[in-house]
Amino acid sequence: MAVQLQGETRFSRRAVKVDEAIRLVVEATEPGRHEKVPLWETNGRYLAEPLVATTDWPPFARSGLDGFAVRSADTAQASPSEPVTLRVVDTARAGELASAAVEPGTAVRIMTGGAVPLGADAVVMLEQTVDAIVDGRPAVRVKRAAEPGQNIAPRGEEFRRGSVLAEPGTKLRPGHVALLGTFGCADVPVFARPRVAVLATGGELLPVEAPLEPGRIRDSNSAMVAALVQQSGGVPLLLGRVPDEPEAAARAIAAALAQCDIIITTGGVSVGDYDVMASLLAGLATAAPSGSHLREAAAPSAFAAPSGSHLREAPAPSAAAAPSGSHLREAPAPSAAAAPSGSHLREASAPSAFAAPSGSHLREASAPSAATELPPGSRLLFNKAAMRPGSPTSAAVVGGKLLLALSGNPGACFVGFELFAGPALRRLQGASAAEALPRQATAKLAVSFAKGSPHERFVRARLHTDGGVLYADPLAFGKSSMMASIPDADCLIRLKPGSIGAEAGAIVDVILL
Template sequence: MAVQLQGETRFSRRAVKVDEAIRLVVEAAEVGRHEHVPLWEAYGRYLAEPLVATTDWPPFARSGLDGFAVRSADTALASPSEPVTLRVVDTARAGELASAAVEPGTAVRIMTGGAVPLGADAVVMLEQTADALIDGRPAVCVKRATEPGQNIAPLGEEFRRGSMLAEPGTKLRPGHVALLGTFGCADVPVFARPRVAVLATGTELLPVEAPLEPGRIRDSNSAMIAALVQQNGGVPLLLGRVPDEPEAAARAIAAALALSDIIITTGGVSVGDYDVMASLLAGLPAAGTGTEAGQAPAASEPSAPAATSAPTTAAAPSTSAELPPGSRLLFNKAAMRPGSPTSAAVVGGKLLLALSGNPGACFVGFELFARPALRRLQGVAAAEALPKQATAKLAAGFAKGSPHERFVRARLYTERGVLYADPLAFGKSSMMASIPDADCLIRLKPGSIGAESGAIVDVILL
């Protein structure tokens, strides 16, 4: 079929500020499916249900070290020069209960983790004792006075039955796994890993294994996005490459909807004649408006009269390629460099993120929009799903200004207690050489100039 052109509306796309665009994406990413996994597989997953302590912990008073369980009153006068001698009536190993209680003048040998026997209110450490005999029977010389409760973990010291262990949306770390195992949680309720359909658009794209051809390049973005998806808890579904044909793209998206929880495309979002994703999204109604995606409504100015709310530019030509009914556009331009044509929509009830085909811009777009969306799909609270920011000192100047916010790939390091962000070379949107070393994005405000070396800047942590 002949490729449909975008029309004049390609030049009137309204740029949404980055923070607003992230908010729209996170709100559209509905919390996902639940499943149960074995405890040993729960690390790194996000908890789907609140988990509480099933018993007091410790479930009994236990010894914190190897020594002797005693009555503190019996040791009140003990000292290295005048030790107190107590008769040893039993031994309490870990996992066993002493058969004898501690009565005045007696002690029980106890091991770390052992249950403190009845009558004892303290444990004296082994190093502060010496073996002895009383009438030929085992005894112990205590060389140091003890206080009530000394070296004993009391019943319920850490947790009371019913107290919260972890809230839904918590990313489970090894410490959580230990807690859950302690309380008998063998199968852990977690959010299912989001299934992420990855589609690369562009007739110029070749498979990674293919030899280069004149005017064509290999599809490296799909593999990069798959790696980023896995890094963020998702399951990538690489669905191949789509030519610059709206009908082919619409069919590919329809197939992806049946397989996935979220769709990420790369390429085809700019203002070129053959930018297929921009063409497809152009006919969608914008969220909260009655206008089509490619139009810049005058209603974006609150004081504008109603008569001026109609678009002043012609709509994009209609195409026989259609997205499912009820689909809506979130935005088709973000006020950012690189990657301003980045777009997002809800298609068939699922989030679609259309990222730039330029590798650098694709990487930035994923970190700003796809990462928060994947976190939200895994039950992370909306506020917690947002990109994590810090402040750092600029290690080198960045002179280039921008009419929009600029996100510069950079490397973080600390020197004399100060966090520095060092802009990486090869930072253009089409360049990929700096992507492997980037562990943050410097966030520069719009303006005619960039920022000088030593300036304090916001950074998004990757």
């Protein structure tokens, strides 16, 4: 089968600023499916529905410590030199109710968390009392006057029945787990983990377990992306490798749409003759509506830190046959006439995808077949980002779902995931648009770093502190095609556009990984 090429449009792709590209990706995604999970599995998940208190809390007046429940009026004259003696009529253990009320001149021994008995309006701590026997009966000598309400948590002090415990979009933490358990939330409604189809393109790719062959390499990107998906809370679906043929890629994407919430591809996005994803997206690029969502002006920063933190805030098989030798799973392909039901991405009308660019020099003389068309409403978000590494990174909405086409170079693939896929996955899981953005801080540059490209540069680096100052140290082997520095990177230094770079000691923005 002849390969459909990109044509002249490969050299006229418009670079979108990184902040704008992130904004487009986040705006194209919305929180998705709901599910209920056991309470103990909710840590790190995002709440899908509001949860309210099912009772007042505390549900009864309870003691804040071990001591004696008393009438405060009975202790008004108490002092260390002249303690007040009260007769002990009962003991209130946690989980039990006292059988006797506190009458004038009496007290009830009470444990932490115990229900305060009727008649008592204060609890005297054990250390301010002395045990005694009066007329052969147990008593207590109180050495300090008690104030009304002392050491008592009144009913409803923390929550009233019906008050909101957590709103939708709340990222649940262990403290929330304790709170929800208190009110009997055994199964909690959360946003489902996004199902992420991972597809690798390139005829040069071999399975990881295969021996190397001349001119070929193993597909390590798919496993890396799958690990990053898991780290980001998603569920990866590794759907294998796709040949450098647009029709085969379109079929693989159609099959993936039937089983996933988002598609991530690696490779095939540059300007080479056989860059299949770029060839497919070229049709979308030329068909984008005039006055589209792509902004010409510089966008405000898309990165934000959590409120109150030290981080600074800133603005398989398809309807057609699967490719021979493919590892795609068997699944019916979605209809080309409609987006899958339950889609979570915003729809926008757009001409049918994958029409050949006007005036292009594609080898195919006839119009592209139906196998290279995507569902109506598919639209390009961007097909080039003003960044290094990974400038050919592309994004589109296909059949109502986000497709991210990342670079095949490992370093660029890693950076592209952190900048674009991470935010999209957080948003799909219920994070707000602001919370979904990469977290950014500032640090001192440990060593000087030169850059030749005028585009914004994202440098893999390691953070360390010295004298209370945070430093970012660029790692060696930082080129787009290199992977040796990926395991050690815990941040990306964000160097501003321009060809100068930055000197050692300069304050730089860093994206926390």
